[in-house]
Amino acid sequence: MTVTDSATDAAASADTAGTASVQLANGLNCSIPASSPLARLLKSQRTWTGPDAKERLKLLRGAKSIAIVGASPNPARSSYFVGTYLQQSTDFRVYFVNPNADTILGEKAYPDLASLPEVPDIVDVFRKPADIPAVIDEVVAVGAPTIWVQLGIWNQDAAEYGESKGLTVVMDRCIKIEHARFHGGLHLLGFDTGQITARKTIR
Numbered sequence: 001m002t003v004t005d006s007a008t009d010a011a012a013s014a015d016t017a018g019t020a021s022v023q024l025a026n027g028l029n030c031s032i033p034a035s036s037p038l039a040r041l042l043k044s045q046r047t048w049t050g051p052d053a054k055e056r057l058k059l060l061r062g063a064k065s066i067a068i069v070g071a072s073p074n075p076a077r078s079s080y081f082v083g084t085y086l087q088q089s090t091d092f093r094v095y096f097v098n099p100n101a102d103t104i105l106g107e108k109a110y111p112d113l114a115s116l117p118e119v120p121d122i123v124d125v126f127r128k129p130a131d132i133p134a135v136i137d138e139v140v141a142v143g144a145p146t147i148w149v150q151l152g153i154w155n156q157d158a159a160e161y162g163e164s165k166g167l168t169v170v171m172d173r174c175i176k177i178e179h180a181r182f183h184g185g186l187h188l189l190g191f192d193t194g195q196i197t198a199r200k201t202i203r
Helices: 037-044 053-062 078-089 129-142 156-164 175-182
Strands: 011-014 019-023 029-033 065-069 093-097 107-110 122-125 146-149 168-170
Touching: 053 168, 053 175, 065 078, 078 093, 078 175, 122 129, 129 146, 129 156, 146 156, 156 168
Parallel strands: 065 093, 065 122, 093 107, 122 146, 146 168
Antiparallel strands: 011 019, 019 029
């Protein structure tokens, strides 16, 4: 079974045989043990979905600036890798937010969103799930319209809270993967296509 980059793309329901029927985004079904963590997660927690692919593409095309909250100067961290991609492969103005760092990837690091020189169009978040509500409050306070919570980070209550505050919320998706696959660099499931093109990409 191939699972997409977000469990929100599937739904599970238990049957009397002790298995759960999982419907994937492509419409196919498969069975997994009802007691498995994935089945419990799909059935009981993930009812919020957020913007679909077309809406996420529109967000990326419309954005000119991105702030990375929880950015790290450590090259081994995923936020460093994503920051590198955004710097080198997009036209976004990229800001790094980390109160414990002076510079990240050669750029000034800011202690908080309020210290940025502009209001970012997207706030990309690398923080643990319990921290997301507080980040949402920061995002609302500075007037940024979109919070994008990175792949592997899920807090459904926070997503609903953000939407109640008027934010567009993307959660449990990698902004690097999303941008690359929308612009020819990745297969829809996130794999490198190996495609080389001289055509100018669009944000």
